[in-house]
Amino acid sequence: MSVKTTPSDSVLELPDVSRYDLFLCLLPLPLLSGATASLLAAIPSTVGIALGSLPSLLLLLYGLFVDAPA
Numbered sequence: 001m002s003v004k005t006t007p008s009d010s011v012l013e014l015p016d017v018s019r020y021d022l023f024l025c026l027l028p029l030p031l032l033s034g035a036t037a038s039l040l041a042a043i044p045s046t047v048g049i050a051l052g053s054l055p056s057l058l059l060l061l062y063g064l065f066v067d068a069p070a
Contacts, residue, residue: 023063030055 034052038045 020069023059027056027059
């Protein structure tokens with residue numbers, strides 16, 4: 001026997017995402033942008049990655065010490 005579903009029954013429920021999950025997703029983005037900038041610009045890759053790691057480090061320190069997990 002088939003059951004008729006209404007549009008409200010098929011709504012996709014998103015999982016609960018915590019702030020720390022977002023921190024983990026955002027950590028590699030500055031590093032990747034620095035690596036990409038070093039490939040596109042005329043700067044050494046070590047300089048691009050080092051400059052990209054600074055915002056990532058600040059985000060990590062903020063997540064660990066300023067808004068620490070409980």
